[in-house]
Amino acid sequence: MKRSATGCSVEEAMRLLGGRWRLLLVSYLLDGPKRFNDLRRDVPGISQRMLTLDxxxxxxxxxxxxxxxxxxxARVEYQLTDxxxxxxxxxxxxxDFGLWLKTRIEAEPENPELTAVEKAQEVVLPSDA
Structure with a gap:
């Protein structure tokens, strides 16, 4: 595995788990072994290609x-290693953070049409300015 240029352990973890689907796949595999199509159903929106690659x-x-x-x-199952x-x-x-964020954002009366995720995506962090 390629090493981080800065040696930062968070950067190492993000390189491995970053992206839209990987940590989500891990979360579903925490429930036990799953077949490919089970994961495909669990993760709506993921393409067959992305699921395979991740x-x-x-x-x-x-x-x-x-x-x-x-x-x-042939039957193929995926499960987490130790x-x-x-x-x-x-x-x-x-x-826990996602639940907290969803509750916090949904409590804001600004624009009830936006979902919690859409509101979170509108937030501009200081490093983005």
């Missing part, structure tokens, strides 16, 4: 294990 990337770094069963038709299970506290903190 599962492959998580597998390459040792967070996900892919098991092929000798059946006809290293992947170490992400459980991260996912729990993200869930």
């Amino acid at each position: 599962l492959r990337a998580l597998e390459q770094v040792g967070l996900v294990q892919r098991t092929i069963f000798a059946e006809v038709p 290293d992947g299970e170490r992400l459980k506290p991260v996912v729990e903190v993200m869930r």
Whole structure:
């Protein structure tokens, strides 16, 4: 795996888990082994190609294990490795933060038409200015 230019551990984690789908896939795999199409149903909006690429990337770094069963038709399951299970506290903190953010944003009366995510995307952080 490529090392961070700065040596920052958060940067290392974001390189691996950044993007739209990877941490979400980990969160669903925390519930136990899943087949490809189960994950596709769990994560609406993900394309077959992105699901394949992200599962492959998580597998390459040792967070996900892919098991092929000798059946006809072949059955393939994905599950977290012990290293992947170490992400459980991260996912729990993200869930808690997401619930807090959703509650906070929905309490604002500005524009009830916007979803919590849309409102969050409108926020300009100081580093963006």
